[in-house]
Amino acid sequence: xxxxxxxxxxxxxxxxxxxxxxxxxxxxxxxxxxxxxxxxxxxxxxxxxxxxxxxxxxxxxxxxxxxxxxxxxxxxxxxxxxxxxxxxxxxxxxxxxxxxxxxxxxxxxxxxxxxxxxxxxxxxxxxxxxxxxxxxxxxxxxxxxxxxxxxxxxxxxxxxxxxxxxxxxxxxxxxxxxxxxxxxxxxxxxxxxxxxxxxxxxxxxxxxxxxxxxxxxxxxxxxxxxxxxxxxxxxxxxxxxxxxxxxxxxxxxxxxxxxxxxxxxxxxxxxxxxxxxxxxxxxxxxxxxxxxxxxxxxxxxxxxxxxxxxxxxxxxxxxxxxxxxxxxxxxxxxxxxxxxxxxxxxxxxxxxxxxxxxxxxxxxxxxxxxxxxxxxxxxxxxxxxxxxxxxxxxxxxxxxxxxxxxxxxxxxxxxxxxxxxxxxxxxxxxxxxxxxxxxxxxxxxxxxxxxxxxxxxxxxxxxxxxxxxxxxxxxxxxxxxxxxxxxxxxxxxxxxxxxxxxxxxxxxxxxxxxxxxxxxxxxxxxxxxxxxxxxxxxxxxxxxxxxxxxxxxxxxxxxxxxxxxxxxxxxxxxxxxxxxxxxxxxxxxxxxxxxxxxxxxxxxxxxxxxxxxxxx
Amino acid sequence: xxxxxxxxxxxxxxxxxxxxxxxxxxxxxxxxxxxxxxxxxxxxxxxxxxxxxxxxxxxxxxxxxxxxxxxxxxxxxxxxxxxxxxxxxxxxxxxxxxxxxxxxxxxxxxxxxxxxxxxxxxxxxxxxxxxxxxxxxxxxxxxxxxxxxxxxxxxxxxxxxxxxxxxxxxxxxxxxxxxxxxx
Numbered sequence: 001x002x003x004x005x006x007x008x009x010x011x012x013x014x015x016x017x018x019x020x021x022x023x024x025x026x027x028x029x030x031x032x033x034x035x036x037x038x039x040x041x042x043x044x045x046x047x048x049x050x051x052x053x054x055x056x057x058x059x060x061x062x063x064x065x066x067x068x069x070x071x072x073x074x075x076x077x078x079x080x081x082x083x084x085x086x087x088x089x090x091x092x093x094x095x096x097x098x099x100x101x102x103x104x105x106x107x108x109x110x111x112x113x114x115x116x117x118x119x120x121x122x123x124x125x126x127x128x129x130x131x132x133x134x135x136x137x138x139x140x141x142x143x144x145x146x147x148x149x150x151x152x153x154x155x156x157x158x159x160x161x162x163x164x165x166x167x168x169x170x171x172x173x174x175x176x177x178x179x180x181x182x183x184x185x186x187x188x189x190x191x192x193x194x195x196x197x198x199x200x201x202x203x204x205x206x207x208x209x210x211x212x213x214x215x216x217x218x219x220x221x222x223x224x225x226x227x228x229x230x231x232x233x234x235x236x237x238x239x240x241x242x243x244x245x246x247x248x249x250x251x252x253x254x255x256x257x258x259x260x261x262x263x264x265x266x267x268x269x270x271x272x273x274x275x276x277x278x279x280x281x282x283x284x285x286x287x288x289x290x291x292x293x294x295x296x297x298x299x300x301x302x303x304x305x306x307x308x309x310x311x312x313x314x315x316x317x318x319x320x321x322x323x324x325x326x327x328x329x330x331x332x333x334x335x336x337x338x339x340x341x342x343x344x345x346x347x348x349x350x351x352x353x354x355x356x357x358x359x360x361x362x363x364x365x366x367x368x369x370x371x372x373x374x375x376x377x378x379x380x381x382x383x384x385x386x387x388x389x390x391x392x393x394x395x396x397x398x399x400x401x402x403x404x405x406x407x408x409x410x411x412x413x414x415x416x417x418x419x420x421x422x423x424x425x426x427x428x429x430x431x432x433x434x435x436x437x438x439x440x441x442x443x444x445x446x447x448x449x450x451x452x453x454x455x456x457x458x459x460x461x462x463x464x465x466x467x468x469x470x471x472x473x474x475x476x477x478x479x480x481x482x483x484x485x486x487x488x489x490x491x492x493x494x495x496x497x498x499x500x501x502x503x504x505x506x507x508x509x510x511x512x513x514x515x516x517x518x519x520x521x522x523x524x525x526x527x528x529x530x531x532x533x534x535x536x537x538x539x540x541x542x543x544x545x546x547x548x549x550x551x552x553x554x555x556x557x558x559x560x561x562x563x564x565x566x567x568x569x570x571x572x573x574x575x576x577x578x579x580x581x582x583x584x585x586x587x588x589x590x591x592x593x594x595x596x597x598x599x600x601x602x603x604x605x606x607x608x609x610x611x612x613x614x615x616x
Numbered sequence: 617x618x619x620x621x622x623x624x625x626x627x628x629x630x631x632x633x634x635x636x637x638x639x640x641x642x643x644x645x646x647x648x649x650x651x652x653x654x655x656x657x658x659x660x661x662x663x664x665x666x667x668x669x670x671x672x673x674x675x676x677x678x679x680x681x682x683x684x685x686x687x688x689x690x691x692x693x694x695x696x697x698x699x700x701x702x703x704x705x706x707x708x709x710x711x712x713x714x715x716x717x718x719x720x721x722x723x724x725x726x727x728x729x730x731x732x733x734x735x736x737x738x739x740x741x742x743x744x745x746x747x748x749x750x751x752x753x754x755x756x757x758x759x760x761x762x763x764x765x766x767x768x769x770x771x772x773x774x775x776x777x778x779x780x781x782x783x784x785x786x787x788x789x790x791x792x793x794x795x796x797x798x799x
Contacts, residue, residue: 122681205688233688340689393685422683449683506682531681 047076054080064089083107090114091551093131093155094576097603098139110149110174111140117554117597118504119529120154121179124556124595126582128610133157135608141168149174149200156180159211162187166194173225174200184209185236192218199252202230210236217242221249228255232281232315237261247273254309257281260317263288264300271303280307282315285323285342300326314338314363321348331355338363340389346371354379363387366401366422373405377412385418385443395450399424403431403456410434418443425456426483431465435472444469445480451507451532454484461485467492470500477524480504490514494521505530512539519543529554537564544568547575548600556595565596569616576601577616578609706760706782710738711789721779727771734758738787745771757788 044052058081061067071081086109090096093115115131133155140147147169157180165172172195185208191201192215216239224246231238238261247253247270254277258267262283271277300323304310310330319342334356339349340363349364349372356362359380364372366388376383386409388401401423407430409416416438426448435441446466454461462483470476470493477499481489485508493500494517501524509515515535518525519542528550536559547553547568562579569577580595605615704722717737724730731742743754750769751757758770760782767786770778 119681121686122684123687124681205686207688389689390683390685393683393690395679395683422685447683451679451682504684506684532679 051076051080055084058084062087086110087149088112092599092601093136094606095551095599095601098136100603102139102143106143108140108144109147110151111144111147112151112153113155114153115156116154116179117529117552118154118527119531119554119556124531125580126610126612129580129613130606130608130610131155132608133161137161137164137168141165145169147172149176151176151178152180153178154180156182157187159183159187159190163190163194166190169195171197173197174202176200176202176204177206178202178204179206181207184211185213185215185234186211188231188234189213189215189218192216193220196220197225199225200228201226202228203233204230206233208234208236212236214239214242216246219246224250225252226250227252228279229253230255230257230281232257232259232283232317234259240266244269244273250274251276253277255279255312257314258283260284261288264323265298268298268300268303271307275306276309277307278309279312279336280310280315282313282317284318285316286318286320288318301329305329308333310334312336312361316342319344324348324352327352328355332357334359336361340365340387343367343391345369346375350375356380357382359383361385363389365389365391366399367391369400370402370405370408373401374408374412377408380413382415383409383413384415386413386416387420388422389420390422390449393422393449397424397449399449403427403429406430407433410437414438415440417441420445420447420480422447422449424449425453426462426465427455427457428460428462428465428468429455429457431462432468435465435468439473440475441469441473442475443478444473444476445478445504446482447480448483450483452484453482461489463489463492467496470496474499476500478502481508482506483508486510487514487517490517491521494518497522499524501525502527503529505533507532509533509535512536512542515539516542519546526551528552530556530558532557534559537561537567540564540568544571547572547598550600552597552599554595554597555593558592558596560593560596561591562593565593565598566616568598574600574602576605579614579616581612581614583612704779706784708734708737708785708787710740710787713738719785721782726775727778730770731758734785734787740787740789742787747772755789758785759788760785 054077058067058070061070064087067081067085071078082104083106085105086107088101088105088108088111090101090111090113093113113133113136115133116125116129119125120129131154133152141164145168148171150165150169150172151174155177157177162183165175167190175191175195175198188203188208191198195201219242226246229246229250236259238259240262243262244266247256253274256270256274256277257279258270258281260283262270264283264285264287267283267285271280304327307330311333313327313330313334313336316324316339321342321344324342324344328351331352332355335358337356337359338361343365345367346369349368353359353372353375356379360382362376362380362383362385364376364387368375373388376386388405390397391400392398401421402425403423406421406423406426409419410430410433414437416434417440419434419441420443423446426446431446434444448462455465462481463486466479466481466485466489470479476497479493479497479500479502481493481504487510490509490513493503497503500522503518503522503525505528512535514533515530516539518528519539523546525546526549531554535555540555540560541564543553565577565579569575575598577596577598579593580597582594609615705718705720708717708719719733719737721730724733727745731745734740735742740756741754742756742758743751745751750771759767760770760778761784762768762781763783770785773781
């Protein structure tokens with residue numbers, strides 16, 4: 001690593017450069033014996049008084065950006081801040097070594113660590129790429145035994161890791177794992193049995209192996225302090241009797257999200273036990289087995305009616321639509337409803353959604369079609385976040401939703417802040433309308449599933465639509481573009497996207513200018529992920545003065561050459577430049593790099609890179 | 617046997633299963649866009665114009681990681697589609713038969729399996745499908761009602777598409793059948 005010049009340009013969230021000198025040196029204090037009183041009493045020096053005061057004041061600073069700023073004031077503030085920061089956020093697990101973190105921050109109670117880049121969710125990164133939790137765990141097990149909260153996203157975690165964690169953090173209260181993989185139900189068994197103080201255990205969107213371990217039975221027999229228990233992504237049957245008893249002895253339980261192996265009958269039994277729930281993931285929402293003819297159907301309606309505090313509903317993993325009417329009693333109170341696994345049509349949605357006046361978050365499948373979205377628009381005036389997922393994630397499928405649905409939403413839901421919309425056809429006019437109707441938009445992610453698809457009415461590229469979004473939505477920080485886009489779209493983004501932090505680009509642009517506009521125009525850009533777009537080396541060089549300010553840049557199937565990447569690595573030694581090569585045939589060669597993934601790091605290239613990753 | 621092989625080849629050949637307007641066996645003329653067509657022709661034209669490299673020759677070609685839907689979401693919905701009951705148990709009627717039968721389409725792997733089962737069930741001989749001639753040569757023609765309410769000849773579309781869109785089956789007999797066989 002070269003001198004501090006480069007590093008001082010690194011700004012932002014997680015880690016700050018060493019200001020030189022060991023942060024752990026204690027300040028000099030001159031011992032002065034005070035007159036009168038205890039002979040052993042040592043009056044603190046003015047410096048030390050200042051530091052004590054500072055430490056007490058800094059406790060009130062919770063935002064990490066504020067703390068980062070405070071730590072830059074001077075060495076004394078740096079030290080005080082380091083000693084008092086209790087919540088850590090590591091946005092990229094490879095940007096800093098675990099040791100450096102534990103050396104600087106001594107009193108950590110809560111830590112969040114993020115690993116793989118987001119495109120790994122879509123199979124664009126080979127498995128075994130990295131983001132191992134192990135090294136972090138080793139360092140933390142030594143230095144943070146009083147850890148209370150652990151949040152991991154896109155990390156590779158093993159059963160052994162979980163066993164060690166359960167053992168090393170006796171007062172662990174919260175464990176949240178999102179999009180993680182590498183472990184199974186045996187790891188969960190360790191957590192259940194050893195984390196006696198656990199209040200929050202949330203497993204979301206993670207790939208968890210079925211080791212046929214009865215982990216639910218591993219929770220201790222006494223009353224638990226569980227407040228949130230989320231395991232809807234665990235694709236393994238569980239011991240229902242044990243779960244029922246667990247719920248019965250968890251009086252503080254407010255959030256419960258079941259997996260698809262829980263039938264609606266079992267759901268009923270759990271709801272009866274826990275009417276105090278505020279967040280419920282309903283599991284399969286189907287009988288799972290054939291209901292015998294004579295058997296009386298349980299009164300699910302009354303079970304929901306008894307849950308007077310329910311504000312968030314999800315699940316419905318294998319829904320039989322007839323059962324949907326059971327949720328009517330809670331619709332009027334719902335602020336969040338996730339139907340994104342429920343293949344229902346507009347007619348089935350309408351009676352539900354028309355009662356959801358307070359809804360702020362709504363996730364749904366496009367099976368409800370434009371008509372369903374119109375119903376949403378009419379009923380949910382307070383809507384802040386909408387996600388519309390495709391039933392058929394194919395380029396050539398029929399598209400039940402279109403610009404009609406988007407327009408309807410924009411007209412009815414004026415407070416919209418975040419939207420993710422998958423569709424097969426779209427028009428600029430609808431996108432422009434949304435940009436004007438919904439000025440509070442912070443997140444705009446539109447996925448037109450056919451690659452290079454233009455406005456289906458005018459045949460024009462989608463440049464004007466996205467241009468209007470960046471221009472009119474002044475609070476926009478996250479954008480995902482799609483459809484046919486020329487360099488012009490990027491010139492708009494560069495011109496107006498001044499607050500943009502995250503940008504996702506696929507199959508778009510004409511020339512290097514596109515990427516240049518972005519890198520030169522968007523000062524706040526942190527995370528840029530690009531695939532299958534014709535941007536090459538000259539565009540890459542345009543970002544040289546910006547890359548230290550970014551969390552990462554991802555470019556796959558673009559026109560970047562190895563030489564170009566090597567040049568970047570040479571000019572910016574504080575960057576780790578990873579070139580990832582996919583498997584190819586003997587005779588298949590390419591002058592272009594398959595995948596470039598680069599990120600700033602205080603500690604140089606990682607030692608755990610697999611064979612297919614070349615670090616330049 | 618040979619005809620069976622040709623039939624298999626036809627299915628493997630994506631072009632043969634490509635959706636287009638027009639009756640089976642007609643020539644491959646360009647079509648006007650229509651609601652019934654699964655892709656609007658204008659979209660296809662544009663994508664072919666724009667970038668030859670990207671233009672997929674077969675409509676079913678998929679790109680890795682696109683659209684960007686997480687795999688567990690795709691898996692779940694795929695499972696759901698498979699277990700979606702509305703496409704699976706279908707009534708089968710045969711012209712002249714006094715009552716209908718019901719079969720579970722999920723049980724069969726492909727058209728051959730299905731046709732053989734129907735032949736056994738109704739004690740008839742349906743023969744082998746060919747794109748050009750349907751079931752020409754046979755007294756019977758297996759047809760089905762699709763999601764749009766239209767009566768289609770069994771065998772024209774890929775198997776997966778067939779089982780999700782088939783609402784009921786009807787084995788036509790006699791002169792009506794002959795008509796369908798060689799349009």
